[in-house]
Amino acid sequence: MWKWILTHGAPGLCHLPRSLLLLFLVHSLSVTCDEVWGRGSVRPPEISSNYSSGRHVRSYNYLQGDIRFRKLFSFHKYFLKIDDTGRVSGTKKNDCPYSILEITSVDVGGIVAIKAINSNYYLAMSKKGKVYGAKEFNIDCKLKERIEENGYNTYASLTWKNNERQMFVALNGKGTPKRGPKTRRKNMNAHFLPMPL
Structure with missing residues (x-):
């Protein structure tokens, strides 16, 4: 599992927009579902991003x-x-x-x-x-x-x-x-x- 420590002046990250920073952190943390939800618990469905260059591909993966x-x-x-x-x-x-x-x-x-x-x-x-x-x-x-x-x-x-x-x-x-x-x-x-x- 990755552990991230952000300091106030972390180079390269402090200039990112808040939404992009959040997306970066969500994708960077490798916390397993069992660690978050507990073994055997009902978990929310995974949402997969399905984008292609230019036009958004509309589908129902989730x-x-x-x-x-x-x-x-x-x-x-x-x-x-x-x-x-x-x-x-x-x-x-x-x-x-x-x-x-x-x-x-x-x-x-x-x-x-x-x-x-x-x-x-x-x-x-x-x-x-x-x-x-x-x-x-x-x-x-x-x-x-x-x-x-x-x-x-x-x-x-x-x-x-x-x-x-x-x-x-x-x-x-x-x-x-x-x-x-x-x-x-x-x-x-x-x-x-x-x-x-």
């Missing part, structure tokens, strides 16, 4: 294991639903029980699983880009969640791509899922607002 209950409201004003047969579609009904979704972080980097809690089907995308409901969690169910610049979220298949292009969950103007190869990140069909219940 939400691994987090569970959220939401409705996904599409740009075309449909709630995404998965009915008790596993069929994925959109509904205009605000009180549709099949549109209540459980969004669970399953891996770092914004990887989530989305399940309709009343039908117990997972939102999935096949290798050919077909959106469907899967009764059991599998590799088709891993989706990359990303906040777009307009505030909407997109959900792309983590596993499958079409000609090196990501394939997105999308609902057209009639509330019907689009096939992955016909979707693009910038297309508003693929944009959803996660609405808290």
